[in-house]
Amino acid sequence: MDVYKINGxxxxxxxxxxxxxxxxxxxxxxxxxLAGSExxxxxxxxxxxxxxxxxxxxxxxxxxxxxxxxxxxxxTGMVDMPLPNGNVKKLRASYYLMGAMLGRFGKAVIxxxxxxxxxxxxxxxxxxxxxxxxxxxxxxxxxxxLRAEKLRGAKIYLDVASVGATINIMxxxxxxxxxxxxxxxxxEPEIIDVATLLSNMGANIKGAGTNIIRxxxxxxxxxTTHTIIPDRIEAGTFMIMAAAVGAGVxxxxxxxxxxxxxxxxxxxMGVDLIExxxxxxxxxxxxxxxxxxxxxxVYPGFATDLQQPMSVLLTQAKGTSVVxxxxxxxxxxxIDELRRMNADARVEGSAAIITGPLELQGASVRATDLRxxxxxxxxxxxxxxxxxxxxxxxxxxxxxxxxxxxxxLGADIRKVRVPAGALSGKDKGNS
Numbered sequence: 411m412d413v414y415k416i417n418g419x420x421x422x423x424x425x426x427x428x429x430x431x432x433x434x435x436x437x438x439x440x441x442x443x444l445a446g447s448e449x450x451x452x453x454x455x456x457x458x459x460x461x462x463x464x465x466x467x468x469x470x471x472x473x474x475x476x477x478x479x480x481x482x483x484x485x486t487g488m489v490d491m492p493l494p495n496g497n498v499k500k501l502r503a504s505y506y507l508m509g510a511m512l513g514r515f516g517k518a519v520i521x522x523x524x525x526x527x528x529x530x531x532x533x534x535x536x537x538x539x540x541x542x543x544x545x546x547x548x549x550x551x552x553x554x555x556l557r558a559e560k561l562r563g564a565k566i567y568l569d570v571a572s573v574g575a576t577i578n579i580m581x582x583x584x585x586x587x588x589x590x591x592x593x594x595x596x597x598e599p600e601i602i603d604v605a606t607l608l609s610n611m612g613a614n615i616k617g618a619g620t621n622i623i624r625x626x627x628x629x630x631x632x633x634t635t636h637t638i639i640p641d642r643i644e645a646g647t648f649m650i651m652a653a654a655v656g657a658g659v660x661x662x663x664x665x666x667x668x669x670x671x672x673x674x675x676x677x678x679m680g681v682d683l684i685e686x687x688x689x690x691x692x693x694x695x696x697x698x699x700x701x702x703x704x705x706x707x708v709y710p711g712f713a714t715d716l717q718q719p720m721s722v723l724l725t726q727a728k729g730t731s732v733v734x735x736x737x738x739x740x741x742x743x744x745i746d747e748l749r750r751m752n753a754d755a756r757v758e759g760s761a762a763i764i765t766g767p768l769e770l771q772g773a774s775v776r777a778t779d780l781r782x783x784x785x786x787x788x789x790x791x792x793x794x795x796x797x798x799x800x801x802x803x804x805x806x807x808x809x810x811x812x813x814x815x816x817x818x819l820g821a822d823i824r825k826v827r828v829p830a831g832a833l834s835g836k837d838k839g840n841s
Contacts (some may be wrong), residue, residue, distance in 0.1 A: 412802055412803075412826070412827050412828075413802060414787060414797075414825055416787065416791060416793075416823045417823075418790055418793035418795065418822075420655070420791070420822055421656065422651060422652065422655050422656050422816070422819035423656070423657040423658050424818060425659075425662050426648050426662065426815050426816075428662065428663040430640065430641060431603065431638055431640060431642065432644075432808045433643070434639055435451075435455060435638060436501065437503065437506050437577045438451050438603065439451065439463040439467065440467075440503075440510040440581065441581055441604060441608060441611075442510075443472075443511060444514050444584060445483075445611050446632050448484045449607075449611070450481070451480070451481045451483070451635075451636050452480045453480075453638040455479075458806050458807045459501045459503065459807050459808070462501050463503075463504075465497050466507065469491065470489055470493070471489045471491070472485050485514075489515075490511060490515035490517055493520050494552070495521050498521040499522075504520065504521075505533055505578060506574075506577060507520050508556055508582075509536070509580070510582075512540060512581075512582045513561070513583070513585045516558045516560070517556055518554075519555050519556075521554075533554075535568050535572045535574075536572075536578045537554075538569075538575075539582070540582060542565075543558070543566075543579070543582055544558050544559070546558065562587050563590040563626075563627055566590065567594055570594075571597070571621070580592070580618075583627065584613040584628065585627060585628065586625075586627040588627055589624065589625065590627070591624050591625075593622055594621055595621050597619055597709055598708075599639055599668050606636065607634070610634040611632055612630070612631045639668075642665070642669050643713060643716060645661055645664040646672045646716045646719070647719050647784050647788075647809075649673075649683075649692060650720055650722075650723050651788050651791065652692035653681045653692060653723055654722070654723050656692050657694045659819065660689055660690070661689060661691075662689045663689070664689060665688070670710065672716055679700050679702050680695070680700050698767070700729065701730055701731040701764075701765075703733075704724075705734045705736060706734070707737075715781050717781075718741065719784050719785045721744070721764055724766060725748065725753045725754070725766045726766055726767050727767060728766060731763075731764045731766075732762070732763055733762045734761040735760055741782075742757045743779070743782055744778065744782035745757050747782070748775075748785075748786075750774075751775065751789055751797070752768055754768055769794060770793035771795060772790065772794060772795030772798075773797060775790075775797065775798070775799055775800070776801050777799055777800065778801070778804070782804070784809065787816075791821055
């Protein structure tokens with residue numbers, strides 16, 4: 411089993427480049443199913459989820475190549491093959507295959523998706539949307555069966571502003587007959603990115619990025635070339651790392667507007683930031699960090715995906731901070747791991763209470779999910795001594811070439827293979 415070994419206490423300095431957005435990539439790739447000719451997507455991150463989706467498109471008959479961050483997808487040979495198991499179980503975003511295959515073939519069979527275990531993240535809003543468009547949806551033997559003789563536009567109100575449901579309904583609706591209106595739609599930048607790809611393919615979509623999206627169905631879509639947006643969560647992770655152990659770090663390939671909530675919180679803590687058009691410069695801190703309160707909200711609020719790295723930074727701030735996660739209450743599993751590293755932190759309900767500043771100590775810790783893993787890497791960079799991070803497959807689902815990027819800033823981090831028997835029983839768990 412592979413682990414990350416980190417020798418902490420080194421200052422990071424230099425430029426680090428952000429990869430393409432994971433949460434866009436996992437929707438853009440399935441969207442290509444709807445095209446009538448080749449789709450080329452540039453700037454994709456080289457992460458496990460992207461390779462899994464490539465394999466899934468090949469499974470249903472797509473001709474796919476992926477090199478140097480560009481994926482070329484020829485969907486003409488694709489068939490409506492059931493995908494009940496295997497790769498579908500490896501990532502939660504495989505549910506986008508439902509909307510894309512339903513839109514193209516009028517039917518789909520998809521196994522219930524996998525991904526990080528963050529408590530219940532039901533797909534009831536997706537199903538409600540598909541049913542409104544005229545699909546019959548059933549759950550048989552652990553797979554979702556979607557069947558529609560004809561998809562027709564509908565007015566759909568989402569009870570929760572879900573990114574997944576918003577995108578999935580868009581995918582199903584672009585080839586449906588008539589107008590579809592999605593009310594209380596999510597507004598994340600990834601939704602605009604997917605809408606841009608679909609529009610370039612010939613779809614008629616208005617209002618992406620607002621809470622009402624209107625789609626006029628078209629008869630067919632054609633191939634196109636699209637460049638993905640930068641990953642705002644990866645950018646945020648690097649900004650937090652720079653604030654914690656930076657001696658002058660430039661985060662390159664970022665859209666500052668996408669990380670405004672984080673920027674505001676870092677400034678509140680006393681971090682200086684210089685925003686340019688496509689990069690953010692974080693000079694070496696000149697004053698101690700201040701404790702603050704953070705509350706996660708849907709975009710454009712503070713991202714739940716940045717709550718865990720942020721809680722590590724707060725261990726270095728003077729005073730007591732409260733981090734409240736209103737989106738995923740199960741997203742505090744990293745707090746127990748931080749306590750192993752000498753953090754003064756505890757969980758109360760949907761909040762973590764963190765008191766600092768404290769010197770973190772290297773320890774053997776386990777990533778319970780993708781962003782918890784990023785948080786523990788940051789903790790390892792801050793800590794005195796060696797930190798060993800287990801279950802790194804979670805981290806590699808979302809961060810492309812993390813070791814190479816951090817090493818380029820001067821971090822002492824390496825990937826090491828250790829015998830499985832060397833891990834404790836809990837570390838062997840594979841979620």
